Amino acid sequence: MTDPSFSTGSDPDPNPDVSTDVSIGGNVQDSEAALVAQVHEAQAAGRALRIQGTGSKAFYGNSCPAEAVLDCTGHRGVVAYEPSELAITARAGTSLLEIEHLLAEQSQQFPFEPPHFGDGTGSDDIGGGTLGGLVATGLSGPSRPYTGSVRDAVLGVRLLNGRGEVLHFGGQVMKNVAGYDLSRLMAGALGVLGVLLEVSLKVIPTPPATLTLVHECSLEAALQQLRRWARRPLPITASAWYQGRLMIRLSGSDEALAESHRLLGGTPLDVAESAWRVLRDQRHAFFLGDAPLWRLSVSPATPADALPGAEDQLIEWGGALRWLTGDQDVAQLRALAQAAGGHATLFRPGRGPMPADGVFNPLEPVVKRLHQQLKSAFDPQGILNPRRLYPDL
Amino acid sequence: MPRIPDERPLNPQPDIIAALSAVLPAGTVLSSAAELAPYECDGLTAFRQRPMVVALPECIEQVQQVLRLCHDARVPVVVRGAGTGLSGGALPLADGVLVSLAKFNRILAVDPDSLSARVQPGVRNLAISEAAAPYGLYYAPDPSSQIACTIGGNVAENSGGVHCLKYGLTVHNILKLKLLTIEGELFEVGREALDAPGLDLLALLTGSEGMLAVIVEITVKLLPKPERAQVLLAAFADVETAGAAVAGIIAAGITPAGLEMMDNPAIRAAEDFVQAGYPVEAEAVLICELDGFNAEVSFEVMRVRELLLSAGATEVRTAADEAERLLFWKGRKAAFPAVGRLSPDYYCMDGTIPRRELPRVLRRIAELAADYSLRVANVFHAGDGNLHPLILYDANHPGELERAEELGGAILELCVAVGGTVTGEHGVGVEKLNQMCVQFNTTELEQMHRVKAAFDPHGLLNPGKAVPTLHRCAEFGAMHVHHGELKFPELPRF
Numbered sequence: 033m034t035d036p037s038f039s040t041g042s043d044p045d046p047n048p049d050v051s052t053d054v055s056i057g058g059n060v061q062d063s064e065a066a067l068v069a070q071v072h073e074a075q076a077a078g079r080a081l082r083i084q085g086t087g088s089k090a091f092y093g094n095s096c097p098a099e100a101v102l103d104c105t106g107h108r109g110v111v112a113y114e115p116s117e118l119a120i121t122a123r124a125g126t127s128l129l130e131i132e133h134l135l136a137e138q139s140q141q142f143p144f145e146p147p148h149f150g151d152g153t154g155s156d157d158i159g160g161g162t163l164g165g166l167v168a169t170g171l172s173g174p175s176r177p178y179t180g181s182v183r184d185a186v187l188g189v190r191l192l193n194g195r196g197e198v199l200h201f202g203g204q205v206m207k208n209v210a211g212y213d214l215s216r217l218m219a220g221a222l223g224v225l226g227v228l229l230e231v232s233l234k235v236i237p238t239p240p241a242t243l244t245l246v247h248e249c250s251l252e253a254a255l256q257q258l259r260r261w262a263r264r265p266l267p268i269t270a271s272a273w274y275q276g277r278l279m280i281r282l283s284g285s286d287e288a289l290a291e292s293h294r295l296l297g298g299t300p301l302d303v304a305e306s307a308w309r310v311l312r313d314q315r316h317a318f319f320l321g322d323a324p325l326w327r328l329s330v331s332p333a334t335p336a337d338a339l340p341g342a343e344d345q346l347i348e349w350g351g352a353l354r355w356l357t358g359d360q361d362v363a364q365l366r367a368l369a370q371a372a373g374g375h376a377t378l379f380r381p382g383r384g385p386m387p388a389d390g391v392f393n394p395l396e397p398v399v400k401r402l403h404q405q406l407k408s409a410f411d412p413q414g415i416l417n418p419r420r421l422y423p424d425l
Numbered sequence: 426m427p428r429i430p431d432e433r434p435l436n437p438q439p440d441i442i443a444a445l446s447a448v449l450p451a452g453t454v455l456s457s458a459a460e461l462a463p464y465e466c467d468g469l470t471a472f473r474q475r476p477m478v479v480a481l482p483e484c485i486e487q488v489q490q491v492l493r494l495c496h497d498a499r500v501p502v503v504v505r506g507a508g509t510g511l512s513g514g515a516l517p518l519a520d521g522v523l524v525s526l527a528k529f530n531r532i533l534a535v536d537p538d539s540l541s542a543r544v545q546p547g548v549r550n551l552a553i554s555e556a557a558a559p560y561g562l563y564y565a566p567d568p569s570s571q572i573a574c575t576i577g578g579n580v581a582e583n584s585g586g587v588h589c590l591k592y593g594l595t596v597h598n599i600l601k602l603k604l605l606t607i608e609g610e611l612f613e614v615g616r617e618a619l620d621a622p623g624l625d626l627l628a629l630l631t632g633s634e635g636m637l638a639v640i641v642e643i644t645v646k647l648l649p650k651p652e653r654a655q656v657l658l659a660a661f662a663d664v665e666t667a668g669a670a671v672a673g674i675i676a677a678g679i680t681p682a683g684l685e686m687m688d689n690p691a692i693r694a695a696e697d698f699v700q701a702g703y704p705v706e707a708e709a710v711l712i713c714e715l716d717g718f719n720a721e722v723s724f725e726v727m728r729v730r731e732l733l734l735s736a737g738a739t740e741v742r743t744a745a746d747e748a749e750r751l752l753f754w755k756g757r758k759a760a761f762p763a764v765g766r767l768s769p770d771y772y773c774m775d776g777t778i779p780r781r782e783l784p785r786v787l788r789r790i791a792e793l794a795a796d797y798s799l800r801v802a803n804v805f806h807a808g809d810g811n812l813h814p815l816i817l818y819d820a821n822h823p824g825e826l827e828r829a830e831e832l833g834g835a836i837l838e839l840c841v842a843v844g845g846t847v848t849g850e851h852g853v854g855v856e857k858l859n860q861m862c863v864q865f866n867t868t869e870l871e872q873m874h875r876v877k878a879a880f881d882p883h884g885l886l887n888p889g890k891a892v893p894t895l896h897r898c899a900e901f902g903a904m905h906v907h908h909g910e911l912k913f914p915e916l917p918r919f
C-alpha cells in the first residue's frame with residue numbers, strides 16, 4: 033500500500049554522489065590552528081563569534097547577534113573509524129552525508145537517525161549539514177525513543193573553549209567515567225560552551241530488514257496502542273501518527289519481522305523508506321509553509337486532549353514528541369507542556385513573532401544560575417554564540 | 426601510594442555536631458567512635474577514615490538543613506549510598522559530615538504508561554526491578570552489586586553492569602533528577618519527556634561522584650522484560666583468540682545483551698567454587714547472552730554459534746534450558762568471591778580499552794604481573810572492552826599491597842596508552858587520582874575544576890575526590906617519569 037498522508041513531500045535522490053575519501057588532508061593542523069587563532073583574536077578584541085557549519089540548522093534556537101562568523105566547514109575529515117569498535121571519530125566540519133555513506137558501506141548507522149535539514153540555500157542538497165552542527169543542536173530523528181539520542185551516542189569530544197584552549201574529554205570507548213562527562217554536556221549546547229573540533233560517536237549495525245505497518249485510528253487510540261506495544265519487547269524502531277494513520281517501523285531479521293507482523297497486524301507500507309526520510313527531514317507537507325512550528329516534548333502517557341489542537345498534530349516517538357503548527361498562546365502552551373512532564377520549543381518561528389524570552393522553555397532560577405556559571409566556566413567573556421541558547425546567556 | 430586522599434588542611438569544627446542535632450530527629454546524628462566505625466570506608470577497604478560526624482536525614486527538608494548548616498560553617502560534606510563503591514568515592518573526611526541517604530529507601534511511583542519509576546536515592550538497584558516486575562518491566566543497568574548498591578550511588582558513578590553492552594549505562598536509563606545544591610537549594614534536571622530545555626545537566630550530573638550536587642530523587646526509565654534470553658558458553662585455547670572472537674561478533678552486526686570473558690585462573694576458581702561445569706582446561710571462556718524478541722533470539726543464537734566456531738572456539742555450548750542458562754551465569758557471577766578464595770586479598774581494576782586491543786593488552790597484563798611477582802585473574806565485560814583485572818595479594822606480607830597498587834597503576838596507564846580510559850564504571854574516587862594525571866593534561870583538569878566551582882564555589886561537596894589538584898599531578902609526574910621516559914614507549918599514542 034502506498035500511503036498518501038505520509039508520502040506527501042519531495043524526496044530527492046537520497047544517494048547523491050559524495051566522496052567518502054577519509055584520507056587526512058595536509059591542512060588539518062592548519063584548520064584547527066586557524067580556529068584557535070580566531071578565538072584568540074576574538075578574545076583579545078572582546079568580539080563575539082557565531083559558530084557555523086553549513087547553516088542547515090540556522091533556523092533552530094535563538095538568533096545570535098554576533099557578526100563575526102567562525103566557519104568550521106574547513107575542519108573536516110574522518111579521524112578514526114574501525115567498524116568492530118562501533119565508533120567513529122570525525123572533525124566537526126565533516127559532512128553528515130559523507131559520514132553516513134562511510135558507515136553504510138560497513139552496514140552501520142548512527143543510532144539516532146539524524147535529520148537532514150538541507151543547506152539553507154533552498155537547493156536540492158539534503159546533505160544535512162556537518163557533524164559539529166548535528167551534535168551542537170542535539171536533534172535526533174524517528175528512532176530516538178528506541179535506539180537513543182545524539183547525547184546518548186556521544187563518546188568523546190575535542191573542544192575549543194572560549195579561552196582559546198583545546199581540550200579533549202571522553203574517548204572512543206563505550207564506558208568511560210574518568211572525570212566529569214563534559215563530552216555529553218556538549219550535545220545540544222548550541223556551541224555556547226565551546227567550539228566542537230572533533231566528536232566520537234557510537235554507531236550501531238544496520239538491521240538486516242525493516243517493515244513498516246500502517247493502522248488507521250484516532251490519535252487517542254494510537255497513543256493507547258503505542259503505550260501497549262511499548263510494554264512488550266517488540267522490535268519497533270520508529271512510530272508516527274498523522275491524520276488518522278498510525279505508522280510503525282519494525283527492524284530485525286525476516287523471521288522477527290514476520291512474527292511481529294502476525295502479532296501487530298496492520299498493512300505493510302511499500303514506500304516506507306522514503307516516508308520515514310521525508311518525516312525525519314521535515315519535508316512532509318505538515319512541516320511546510322510559514323506557520324509557526326511548535327515542538328512539544330512530553331511524557332508519552334500524556335492523553336491527546338491534554339494539549340491543544342490534538343487531531344491536527346503530528347506525533348512521533350511513541351507519543352513523546354508532538355508537533356503543532358499555527359499561532360499559539362505561548363505562556364499557555366508552555367504551561368500545558370510542563371504539566372505533561374515536558375517542555376515546548378518554538379522550532380521554526382515561520383511568520384510568527386519570536387517570544388521575548390526565546391524559543392526554548394525558560395529555566396527555573398537555580399538551573400538558570402547554574403547555566404550562567406557553567407557558561408563562565410567555559411567562556412568567561414561570553415564570546416561563543418551569545419544568546420543562541422537563551423537570550424540572557 | 427599515600428593513604429590521604431585530600432590535601433586540604435584540616436579545619437575541624439565540632440560545633441556542627443550540636444547544630445545538626447538541633448535540626449535532625451533524635452538518633453540520626455552519630456558521633457561516637459563505635460557509631461562512626463561502619464562508615465570509615467566503602468568497597469575500597471584499603472582506604473579508611475572516620476568522619477567527624479554522620480547524619481542520617483529522613484526527608485529532603487532535613488538534607489537541606491544539613492547542607493545549609495555545613496555551607497554556612499564551611500564544613501565539607503560527603504554523601505553515602507550503600508558504600509559499595511570501589512574507588513573510595515564515599516570515603517569520609519576527618520573534619521567532614523558524612524550524609525548517609527540510607528533512610529531514603531522508598532519507591533514513590535511505578536508508572537507502566539510512561540515506562541518510568543520515581544524513586545528515592547537510597548533505594549537498592551534490584552528493588553526497582555522487583556517493583557516493576559508485576560508490570561512485566563525492569564530497570565536495565567545491573568551492576569553485580571545490585572542487591573546492595575543504591576540507585577543514588579549508581580547515578581553518582583554512572584554505573585554499568587553485565588547488560589550495558591545492549592542497554593546502556595545509568596546515564597542512558599534515567600529521565601529526571603531532583604537535586605540539592607551545596608547551599609541547600611532544590612532543583613530538577615531532565616523531564617518525564619525524552620529531552621529537556623537548556624544544557625544537558627542530567628548528563629553532566631550523572632557520574633559526577635557526589636562532587637556537584639546531592640541527588641534526592643530519581644526518575645528511571647523502565648524496559649519491557651525480554652521475551653527470551655539464551656546463553657552460549659565458548660571455550661578457547663588461548664586468550665588472544667577469545668579476544669578476537671569478541672571483535673568478530675560485534676563486527677558481524679550482533680549486539681549481545683552481555684558478552685563476558687574469563688581467563689583460566691578465573692575459570693578454575695569459579696569452577697572450584699560453584700561447579701558450573703566450566704571447561705577448566707580452557708585458557709579462556711566467553712559467555713554470550715542474547716535476548717529480546719523470541720524469533721530474533723533464535724536467529725542470533727545460530728549466527729553467534731557459527732561465529733564462535735569459525736573464530737576458533739574449541740567448544741561451544743548452548744544452554745539447553747533456563748536452569749543451564751543460570752548455571753552458566755552462576756560461575757561468572759561468583760567469580761569475584763571465587764577469586765577471593767585463592768588469595769587473602771584482591772584488588773579490582775576497571776580500565777576500558779578499544780576492543781581490538783584486547784589480545785595485546787591481556788598479554789601485556791600477564792607480563793606486568795610477572796614483573797611484579799603477583800597473580801592476576803581476569804573476569805570482565807569483554808563486549809565493551811571494560812577490563813576488571815583482579816590482582817591477588819596478601820596484605821600481611823610487607824610490601825605486597827604497595828606492589829599490587831603499583832601494578833594496578835601500571836595496568837591503568839597501559840589502558841590510557843592504547844586509547845582507553847582509567848575507569849569504565851567504578852569511578853575515580855580517591856583511588857585513581859594519580860592516573861587521572863596521566864589521562865588528562867593540566868588545561869583539561871583546570872576546566873574540570875572550573876565546572877566544580879560553577880556548582881560548588883567553596884569546594885565543600887566531596888572535596889579531594891575524582892579530579893586531582895594540579896599540585897598532586899606535578900608531584901606524581903615528578904616521581905613517575907624517569908629521565909623523561911614515557912611509559913610503554915613501544916605503544917602508539919592516540
Ligand SMILES: Cc1cc2nc3c(=O)[nH]c(=O)nc-3n(C[C@H](O)[C@H](O)[C@H](O)COP(=O)(O)OP(=O)(O)OC[C@H]3O[C@@H](n4cnc5c(N)ncnc54)[C@H](O)[C@@H]3O)c2cc1C
Nearest residue numbers: 506507508509510514569575577578579581584585635640
Ligand atoms: C561486589 C561488587 C560488585 C560491583 N559490581 C559493579 C558493576 O558490575 N558495575 C559497576 O558499575 N559497579 C560495580 N560495583 C561498584 C558499586 O557497587 C557502584 O559504584 C555503585 O553504584 C555504588 O553505589 P552505592 O550506593 O554503594 O554508593 P556509595 O559507594 O555509597 O557512593 C558512591 C559515590 O556516589 C556518591 N553518592 C552516593 N549517593 C549519592 C547521592 N544521593 N547524591 C550524590 N552523590 C551520591 C558518593 O559520595 C560516592 O562518591 C561493584 C561493587 C562491589 C562491592
